[in-house]
Amino acid sequence: MTRTAIIAALPAELKPLTRGWQHERSNGVDLWRWSFDGGEWIAACAGAGVNRAAKAFAEVEKSGELDSVISTGWAGALREELVPGQTYDVSTVIDARTGERFVTTGPPNDCWLVTNSRVADAAEKQRLASTYEAALVDMEAAGVARLARMRGIPFYCIKGISDGYSDHLPDFNRFISTDGQFQLLRFVFFALVRPWHWRALIRMGENSSKAARSIAASVLDLLDERGNIRKLNGYPKNQR
Numbered sequence: 001m002t003r004t005a006i007i008a009a010l011p012a013e014l015k016p017l018t019r020g021w022q023h024e025r026s027n028g029v030d031l032w033r034w035s036f037d038g039g040e041w042i043a044a045c046a047g048a049g050v051n052r053a054a055k056a057f058a059e060v061e062k063s064g065e066l067d068s069v070i071s072t073g074w075a076g077a078l079r080e081e082l083v084p085g086q087t088y089d090v091s092t093v094i095d096a097r098t099g100e101r102f103v104t105t106g107p108p109n110d111c112w113l114v115t116n117s118r119v120a121d122a123a124e125k126q127r128l129a130s131t132y133e134a135a136l137v138d139m140e141a142a143g144v145a146r147l148a149r150m151r152g153i154p155f156y157c158i159k160g161i162s163d164g165y166s167d168h169l170p171d172f173n174r175f176i177s178t179d180g181q182f183q184l185l186r187f188v189f190f191a192l193v194r195p196w197h198w199r200a201l202i203r204m205g206e207n208s209s210k211a212a213r214s215i216a217a218s219v220l221d222l223l224d225e226r227g228n229i230r231k232l233n234g235y236p237k238n239q240r
Helices: 011-018 050-061 122-132 141-151 184-192 195-222
Strands: 002-008 022-026 029-036 039-045 068-077 087-089 092-095 101-103 112-115 136-138 155-163
Touching (some): 011 039, 011 195, 050 141, 068 141, 068 195, 087 195, 184 195
Antiparallel strands (some): 029 039
């Protein structure tokens, strides 16, 4: 039986992909399963951060060993030329906390991603881009990559851009709970009385929705109908 895990932080990142899949919730982790003859795709999210990604990974493993794992979801751009709403195949993931580097099983390219412990604002994006020569920033991929390396299974990373390099957005960190959940209601009340953020937030919402759809298409491009990783027709490409 072929089992592929698809791990993100938030349900909205996976919604276009998992529409119609069997959903369950176990130990604080949302799980979606798609079974087929000879295998299973299982998507999971437990919140933002490497510890929450590890929790999602562990919950997926409870029902069997994995043959491959994909880290996906939204990321921030660390280069002006990267387009919000599009997905990119990551070749190297860097843990900003430890300095570890994880080469993915995907295509060799210059699209590196750095995993940060906080949501990166404009100043932090500049620092990360300069320090790590990375193209993207997220909060989970290094945690997934580390576990995949420990188990000796193929690791892929596909990220959709929710916010551009020069976007000026409010500080989202204050709305992320200790268990990695985004406190949407608190944020809505915050944003309602700060109209100077509205245009940027509307743009981010549109880009995030587009990126989630693109993530779904990219993951389905990577996996064939039997759950195996495609290596035909020139896949993977760097940009979708």
